Amino acid sequence: MNKKNVLTIRIPEDLKERIEKTAATQGVSLNQFALYAFTRGINDIDTANLLKKRIQGKTKESIEDGFKKVMGKVGKKDKLPNWDKL
Template sequence: MNKKNVLTIRIPEDLKDRLEKTASTQGVSLNQFALYAFTRGINDIETSNFFKQRISGKTKESIEAGFKKVMKKIGTKGKLPDWDRI
């Protein structure tokens, strides 16, 4: 089991109210919801940084060429539905 730590933060009252309301509508405690929100936020930032690093120094054209190369390997295996067209 992971060791638990206590983190005290200062947030505006309106943000605390929003957190409490959202936690309540989700049926979880404020602590559970805050942990979820922190985790989700950190994951979003880490994912963004991963992709920024992957495309660093590449041109838009080279990224599109790589995408098209992969899509060509996958193929369509039949007609694509209208909702799945670019």
């Protein structure tokens, strides 16, 4: 089991109210929601950094060419299935 730690942060009152309201709307505790929000935020930053690293030094054209190559493997679908129509 992971060791539990306490983190005290100072936030504006209006943000605290928004966090409390959102946690209540989601039916979770303030702590559970804060953990979720921190985890999601860190994951978003990590993903952005990974993508930046992957495209570093590449041109827009080479990225587009790679995308087209992958999409070419998918094949064309002329008819959408019923479940995929609006």
